Amino acid sequence: MSLISNAFAETASTSSPMSNLTSFLPLALMFVVLYFVMIRPQMKRQKEHRNMLAAITKGDEVITSGGILGRVVKVGENFVNVEITENVEINVQKSAITALLPKGTIKAL
Structure with a gap:
């Protein structure tokens, strides 16, 4: 005596390719x-950030990831010297720069 009816067992064993497609x-x-929603916008932001870092020149005003505001004094291949106040320069990695500011944003330097 079987616990599963013949009709149910027959429909369960014969699966069509269309049902496999609809389950996938x-x-x-x-x-x-x-x-x-997630991957494409992130790739776009990364590309914009790479282009911004490649375009950094002496005299640009920047914000670092630590929130330090300053003016670029010297640009190297991997590092940038940023003047944060008169006669005070710090050396930061280019990747630590998060934003370029419009010229004239920093008045106190």
Whole structure:
């Protein structure tokens, strides 16, 4: 005596390719949404940051990731000297620079 009816056992054992596709569809849809909501904007921000760092020149006013405001005095390949007040310079990594400010933002230097 079987606990599963013949009709139920028959439908469970024969799966069509279409049912496999429909079970995979929600997973694919979630990946597409994740890509457009999280991954793509992050890649765009990284590209903008790389372009900003490549465009830094002497005299630019910047903000570092630590919140230090200053004017770029010297630009190297990996490091930048930033003047934070008169005759006080600090050496920071280029990647630590988070934003370029419009010229004339810093008046006290």
